[in-house]
Amino acid sequence: MHAGECVALVGPSGRGKSTLLRCLYGSYGIDSGHAWLRPRAGVGEAAPPAVDLAQAHAHEVIELRRRALAHVSQFLRVVPRVPALDIVAERAWQAADGSLEREAAREQARAAAADLLQALNLPRPLWSLPPATFSGGEQQRVNIARALVVPSRLLLLDEPTASLDAGNRRTVIDLIRRVMAAGTSVVGIFHDEEVRDALATRQVQLGETADRTHA
Ligand SMILES: Nc1ncnc2c1ncn2[C@@H]1O[C@H](COP(=O)(O)OP(=O)(O)OP(=O)(O)O)[C@@H](O)[C@H]1O
Ligand SMILES: [Mg+2]
Numbered sequence: 001m002h003a004g005e006c007v008a009l010v011g012p013s014g015r016g017k018s019t020l021l022r023c024l025y026g027s028y029g030i031d032s033g034h035a036w037l038r039p040r041a042g043v044g045e046a047a048p049p050a051v052d053l054a055q056a057h058a059h060e061v062i063e064l065r066r067r068a069l070a071h072v073s074q075f076l077r078v079v080p081r082v083p084a085l086d087i088v089a090e091r092a093w094q095a096a097d098g099s100l101e102r103e104a105a106r107e108q109a110r111a112a113a114a115d116l117l118q119a120l121n122l123p124r125p126l127w128s129l130p131p132a133t134f135s136g137g138e139q140q141r142v143n144i145a146r147a148l149v150v151p152s153r154l155l156l157l158d159e160p161t162a163s164l165d166a167g168n169r170r171t172v173i174d175l176i177r178r179v180m181a182a183g184t185s186v187v188g189i190f191h192d193e194e195v196r197d198a199l200a201t202r203q204v205q206l207g208e209t210a211d212r213t214h215a
Contacts, residue, residue, distance in 0.1 A: 006176075006186040006199045011206035017189045020206070021156045023053070024187060025071045026061035030054035039068040039153050040183075067095045070147040071156040072140075084134070085127040088113035088145045095150040109149075116145040119175060121168060136163035144172060148179060155179065157188035161195050173198045 001007055009017045022028045024035055035053040051060055065071075079087055092109035100108060117127055120141040131139050140163045147155060157176070161169045169192070176199055180186060190196040196203070 001185050001187075001202075003183040003185055004180045005201045006180055006188060008196050008200035008203045009187065009189050009206060010196075010203050015206045017206060018158050021071065021158050021187065021189065024154070025069060025156055026053055026056055026064065037064065037068060037154055039064065040151075067150060068153040069156070070150065070152040070154075071158070072143050072147045072160045073158055079130075080132065081130050083128045084122065084131050084142045085110065085113050085117065087131065087142055088116060088149050091146050092149040112149050113145065116149055116175075117141075120145055120171060137165065137168060140164060141168065141172075144175070148175060151179065151182060152184050155184050155186045155188075157186060157190070159189055159191060161190070161192055169195060 009020060011017055019028065023030050030053070033054060036050045037053055038050040039048045041047045051064060053061075053064075056064070082090075089106075089109040089112070092112045093106055096105040096109065098105075114127070118124075122138060122141050122145070126134065126138060131142050134142070140160065144160055147157075155176075160176075161172050164172060173195060176186065180199075186199065188196075188199065190199065
């Protein structure tokens with residue numbers, strides 16, 4: 001797929017949409033076929049080679065997730081005892097390219113995280129609290145902020161607006177459009193037709209599988 005494209009995966013519940021995203025994220029192995037990802041070059045770096053997500057070693061997957069690949073899961077896995085701002089800033093900090101002093105990089109990461117949480121309308125008193133007690137929609141926005149805080153090559157979205165009200169849904173659509181315009185490709189699952197129509201440049205219908213091992 002091309003830079004800036006958004007492919008929506010369509011199909012009934014249980015058809016394997018989330019599973020396909022987990023394969024692309026490197027969480028599940030792939031028995032056949034290829035999924036090539038060409039990471040972007042960093043400032044002053046040579047273009048990195050394309051990586052086949054179907055064959056990638058664990059350390060390659062970890063490196064891709066640091067700077068090229070992001071996943072907003074259908075269900076948030078809350079990191080215990082870590083404040084919302086740090087959950088978002090940590091990813092930005094881990095992706096920093098080493099051109100800044102450690103403290104300056106940390107500050108820059110926290111500023112980027114704060115900008116995103118603000119854009120996503122997460123109330124400021126929540127920023128210093130761990131998201132375990134947050135509402136579904138608040139947790140979902142932390143999850144989205146963590147995925148967007150680093151400009152990925154490929155963004156995987158599993159029902160990113162499922163718990164959001166209309167206003168927050170529109171904010172998320174705007175933010176995703178912005179990262180697409182900046183060259184990020186998106187593969188997403190959007191049950192909400194309004195969101196799908198607003199974002200998808202192409203739809204892929206998942207077919208019936210012939211060899212299901214359980215029914
Ligand atoms: N790790 C796993 N081991 C065994 N079966 C799994 C695993 N993950 C998913 N499945 C099964 O694969 C099928 C597809 O699941 P998946 O979560 O991908 O569906 P989906 O299309 O995302 O559905 P929904 O729209 O309800 O989210 C389901 O029957 C599910 O139980
Ligand atoms: Mg699913």
